[in-house]
Amino acid sequence: MRVLLAEDDDILADALAEQLGNAGFQTEVAADGRTALEALTSQPFDVAVLDLGLPKLDGLSVLKAVREVKPALPILILTALDGLEHRVAGLNAGADDYLTKPFDFPELEARIRALLRRFKPQAGSTVSLGALSFDREARRAVVDGEPVELSPREWELLDLLLTQRDKVVTKDEIAQAWDLDRNQGGPSSIEVYIHRLRRKLEPSGVSIRTVRGLGYLLELQA
Structure with a gap:
């Protein structure tokens, strides 16, 4: 290494x-x-x-x-x-x-x-949602055939949201996935990455909805 x-x-x-x-x-x-x-x-x-x-x-x-x-x-x-x-x-x-x-x-x-x-590649099958294709094993995200550049934390965030699709993911769950504590700017940092990931997912027809007081929900736009 x-x-x-x-x-x-x-x-x-x-x-x-x-x-x-x-x-x-x-x-x-x-x-x-x-x-x-x-x-x-x-x-x-x-x-x-x-x-x-x-x-x-x-x-x-x-x-x-x-x-x-x-x-x-x-x-x-x-x-x-x-x-x-x-x-x-x-x-x-x-x-x-x-x-x-x-x-x-x-x-x-x-x-x-x-x-x-x-950030080590983990085994798993490819997940598809809308125009988004997410390959955990190859650590590759693609929208309409075009690769999407994701930072390590954006990658973990999208993986978590896809794994728990149709379920609200709380900020505490995201913080645990990132090994993030309150002294590291927890909530404000999460919101920044949610905003960045939303923008990158826009062309795919996949959105991240904020459920007030609860967390975030990944869903396919109608």
Whole structure:
């Protein structure tokens, strides 16, 4: 598994790279945002760990740019910025997890492995609804023959909604599927991803209806 570690603190970066290597990860370190962005957009990585306070190009800008070309890459933010507004901004920009400094390495490793498990292709048959075709095994979503680019969280959200079609999916169920807690901007983050997924599903004839006070329901438009 290849990890891109974007961290400008040389001592911390070297220590983390060594620990990740001992844990079985092939780790490349980027000491600034521009280097991280170039590496992430030109090379294959299984997961990225981004500091927000990077020189030359901040981590949030790197995150947004990477999401434009690699919406399915699992990305974890690792930063000393622990305010709620920073968590919400990072998650809304496309991060899949958020860990604040100081931290213990076992937790970082556990979170990386959780991301890799979460976004690993899972066996299952293709599900079709309207013009939407959703292949869990190939991790492929298609609308009228055209592939739909989904971020990891959008993918999990659509999978959950399809699995529980004809049943209202609550925000708590979505948060559990994402391993999301209240300190990570829970409800507001979910609403952002619901909005993004709605837009991507519009051409398929499939809609996500908000059931006030309960959650969300996937249904085929009449």
